[in-house]
Amino acid sequence: MTSPAVRITNPRTDTPLIKTYVELMKLRIIELLLITTLPAMVAAAGGWPGWWLTFATLLGGTLSSAGANAINQVIDRDIDKAMTRTRGRPLPTDRVSTTAVLVFGSSLGVAGFAWLWATTNLLAATLSTAGLLFYVFVYSLLLKRTTTQNIVIGGAAGAVPVLVGWAAVSNSLDLAAWIMFAIVFFWTPPHFWALAIRYREDYERAGVPMLPVVVGEKRAMEHMLAYTFVMVGATLLLYATGPVGWIYLTIAAASGLAFLAATWLLRDHPEAAMKYFGYSNVYLSVIFIAIAFDVLVLA
Numbered sequence: 001m002t003s004p005a006v007r008i009t010n011p012r013t014d015t016p017l018i019k020t021y022v023e024l025m026k027l028r029i030i031e032l033l034l035i036t037t038l039p040a041m042v043a044a045a046g047g048w049p050g051w052w053l054t055f056a057t058l059l060g061g062t063l064s065s066a067g068a069n070a071i072n073q074v075i076d077r078d079i080d081k082a083m084t085r086t087r088g089r090p091l092p093t094d095r096v097s098t099t100a101v102l103v104f105g106s107s108l109g110v111a112g113f114a115w116l117w118a119t120t121n122l123l124a125a126t127l128s129t130a131g132l133l134f135y136v137f138v139y140s141l142l143l144k145r146t147t148t149q150n151i152v153i154g155g156a157a158g159a160v161p162v163l164v165g166w167a168a169v170s171n172s173l174d175l176a177a178w179i180m181f182a183i184v185f186f187w188t189p190p191h192f193w194a195l196a197i198r199y200r201e202d203y204e205r206a207g208v209p210m211l212p213v214v215v216g217e218k219r220a221m222e223h224m225l226a227y228t229f230v231m232v233g234a235t236l237l238l239y240a241t242g243p244v245g246w247i248y249l250t251i252a253a254a255s256g257l258a259f260l261a262a263t264w265l266l267r268d269h270p271e272a273a274m275k276y277f278g279y280s281n282v283y284l285s286v287i288f289i290a291i292a293f294d295v296l297v298l299a
Helices: 017-025 027-045 051-075 077-082 098-119 122-143 150-170 175-198 200-206 211-215 217-240 246-266 270-298
Strands: none
Touching (some): 017 027, 017 098, 027 051, 027 150, 027 175, 051 077, 051 098, 051 122, 051 150, 077 200, 098 122, 122 150, 150 175, 175 200, 175 217, 175 270, 200 211, 211 217, 217 246, 246 270
């Protein structure tokens, strides 16, 4: 006779604890960060960087990003509770304590630094941890509740994985790495402001001064268009730095024009904000996949 499997749950919600902790890591967001990390590694190596280095770098980046996401939810627990979109997260629903989440997030961050230092190099480990600290202390604690430019400056944290990937391969940061950083940095405001347009009432109720809440949708979309122009320019500038060739340039130019058109059309169709948000994810993925494809094909 066999005994039933043990299933550890939160007694108040009957949610498996492992599911709760996986949810705290926000792995779907991390997927997009890793999509930018790997092509940066390929570009830095001028070809495939090797399976072990790839695995080590992506695992270390996942640990650091997951740690940042968990700690951020401790800071934002009051905001999350006030917003319809986020009120079902672990902390607003009391599925786990704030202390447990802080320990979990901090442990992931320390593990990410130690792992990257042991398996890649100190520069990559330091950059990854700097991204975590910037996200937690600069964006979450300082900017998010105080300025409409919160996501603009805070976007630097989301662009750091590109630098981590490049540094893991070369133990340095070349101009091409910084241009890839700029692509993600300037992509971030249009991407998140589209989300803020869709959930404008949520952000207003939570007291978060996202740009569409403060200046209105029309003005916010003008800012989105300006950032999109700069971002597309950065994607084309990458061609001049050397690691990518005509395949990337063709894809970047075509997809850039399409993204500019989508941003322009959004001004007359704000109800399509979530479609635009999803499309922006696809666009960034296409740009970075094009980087890797170009380098691997032409290497």
